[in-house]
Amino acid sequence: MITKINNLTNSLTLKRLGIDTLQEFVVYMRAECHVCISEGFKTQTRINISVKNKTAIATLNVIYGEILHHGEASLSESVWKYMNAEEGDEIIFSHLQPIHSLSDVRAKMYGGILDYKAAERIISDIAEGKYSNIHLAAFVTACAGERLNVNEITALTTSMVNVGSKLNWDSSVVADKHCVGGLPGNRTTPIVVAIAAAAGLTIPKTSSKAITSPAGTADTMAVFTEVDLSLAKIKEVIEKEQACIAWGGGVKLSPVDDVLIRIGKALDVDSEGQMIASVLSKKVAAGSTHVIIDIPVGATAKVRTLEKALKLKYYFYSVGNSLGLKLKVVITDGNQPVGRGVGPALEAMDVLSVLRNEPQAPKDLLQRACFIAGALLELCGNAQAGKGEQIAMEIVKTGKAWNKFYSICMAQGGFREPKYAPFSHVILAECDGVVSEIDNRKLAMAAKLCGAPDDKSAGILFNAPLEKTVNKGDTLFTIYADSKGELNYAIEYIKNESKIITIK
């Protein structure tokens, strides 16, 4: 124990163990190391760490084995990267100061009001990584169950914007669209952006990669061109084409949003307040002024009832107005996949055939995209009320949308044609009848088992929309995979799940 006196500096040397704990920052130390003993650190203690003048907070996991030697410490991968750490770096430890904003969380737990000051304290502490999963879950829970009113959601949204980057554009009208999500193949965004930009709107679109779905807009766009653009590159593309379709993760808009989404998913809680704040904080941070929100409603979509959709609509309008956004909410049919493809490349093919006016282009995708683009043109004053959809359709039919889309891709880094995966298997109807029900969730799961979104060409080509009459032996859908193993894995799942497509 006397060693302690000789070791008054609380520092150790970093060794990389390569342990991935996702966003949670974890620090590893030997149980008997002088820092643990002298500071009284134990497993789960949250500790201030500092490497090369960069600081963070991490949770301690104590090591009893020989994977760390005397005088060594390690960091989980996320914090290793965050600190730009290198093997051999000195890491310095100190006690965590109390997290004062936790008393704001407790106040909300006890039925208090989340005012702007409290929201700001909480959100900036979360942004600095001070909250553990336990703290985050408490905050999400305290705000769930419709416990946030419009003022509180506005406070939350504003403070979420303020902790991230904020983009500024020269144009006084900056268009945007957002889909609340949950519908496989619903890839309207590339088409809407192309139409809007061709009509003269500025539309710097940032999109997400899939987290639990078989493809996000950023995954589909990555089939065509580069999407991981720096802020400087985005500005260059906008300067040239007035539009881009980039991955939002590269520009750190509303960084706390991703953290809260992860907790919400683990709890399977769709807190209205949090969803509104999530969507609108990203729009405001992106510098958008005019936004269309698409809410698909269906039994296996994210929003399951019209009642719920109308409530969300009310919140979007109220909070959006407080934030100075011009906003229109459209409620759309969410009962079945849109287009034919589910998976990045297969959805890219749908987008391409619509933009190129090919005869086999999926009509539902074309109509949906023109409906949304039309609403956006009207909202921005680029089309008379009731004329937007027709104008959008003309922009597609005349090839202007395709030209614009191609130019955007070229500005982002080039254009690639989507390709089919090498292995495929056809799923056939087992009886005659009419398609009466489609389970969007199970269809998405099958596409993911094929390898989507990581394998860009993997997924499902869907051929059995609702109310279609099919005969035994007709193709319901085709699955595509990069390896025979993944193909078999998906076939196995489809065989075991009886109600992916119901034929009556």
Next chain:
Amino acid sequence: MITKINNLTNSLTLKRLGIDTLQEFVVYMRAECHVCISEGFKTQTRINISVKNKTAIATLNVIYGEILHHGEASLSESVWKYMNAEEGDEIIFSHLQPIHSLSDVRAKMYGGILDYKAAERIISDIAEGKYSNIHLAAFVTACAGERLNVNEITALTTSMVNVGSKLNWDSSVVADKHCVGGLPGNRTTPIVVAIAAAAGLTIPKTSSKAITSPAGTADTMAVFTEVDLSLAKIKEVIEKEQACIAWGGGVKLSPVDDVLIRIGKALDVDSEGQMIASVLSKKVAAGSTHVIIDIPVGATAKVRTLEKALKLKYYFYSVGNSLGLKLKVVITDGNQPVGRGVGPALEAMDVLSVLRNEPQAPKDLLQRACFIAGALLELCGNAQAGKGEQIAMEIVKTGKAWNKFYSICMAQGGFREPKYAPFSHVILAECDGVVSEIDNRKLAMAAKLCGAPDDKSAGILFNAPLEKTVNKGDTLFTIYADSKGELNYAIEYIKNESKIITIK
């Protein structure tokens, strides 16, 4: 990727890495291992694991380095021990089934009522380790903020009892006492048990070790004798002496309680409902029938106002009655430490000098113990109303309490005298005046920095009670430590903290 087809069994070989994550069960696998790829497991996925027919649920951390080789997996220490795993064991993986009780948690989040069925589903899933920290924090938060009514607390308590062991005793009156806690040196339990047993009561006392305080009753008792007793041994001791003072952790009473306490501590939330359920579930599980609850009230104690104490009292009575407990709540002074010692051995010395009627025995500890023992004797019908305290005092004065205490220790495994630690340092008054305020929390922190409770003899000998007149240079307290390093560490802290003891 084709390897997957040759690896249809989802199994790997266990290697011990020695990573301690506390109660959280973590499984480690290489990112590119066939199990991760074929099952789609990613970091933070919760997975069913099975080793030698024992199963559990663990959270995945993916490894990118070489600390695991191809075909190997590892487990964090808690789950390694839980599974009785050995190096080289086969570990089998499968997807987690949905945790249905999470919908009960969500219902509570959304303002629903936690009925008995729901409480039972939640508590048994927690007992089986199915909840992650995020799920646990959501449950604790959903129940905090006074959102549990008496019926819900009763449901929670009952289901917490039902998932653990339950003790049964031959006697129809089984006495017990509990202190809500937070007061350094408040070690009445050994004295109360000795008095009650000497008066003929059956009192099988199970106590806790310190989690955040410098000593728990089990830590102090461990100075005298063995406390880590099996259920069989406890029964043997009770048969002989009608009483024991054992560590409760060895007999798994209300195991979910420890889990919820850990989350409550991380959130610094003292949810009333959870505290009532915590205390009463352990009493019912221990087979107690007559219980005294001691609530010390003071500015730096756990319960800070009389109003809060009275509300707790109401809940204890209501829920206790529903569970068939005879219960009396006493509200006591919580403004300063009790006795002189703070730390296991120093508190043990106080207990001993009270039981042995030594002239220097701390009067406040004697009086407090007799007050509680007297209330217990009255509650159990062993003393007339108003006579209990006097009877208790006589049992101490005649040496019967000491004889009983010594016999209990001998039955538990022998009797040891407490000893002072080798290093000490005296803290002196820096001015003349009267002691006007004592910060219990800072005093406890100083005792912990000395090494308590792990170093049994470490801690504080306190000599400056409220309203005592002191002169500059008088001893306020003495600190004791096993090493000079720890002593210096505590001195440093005391020097930097100005208001541990306020003299006016």
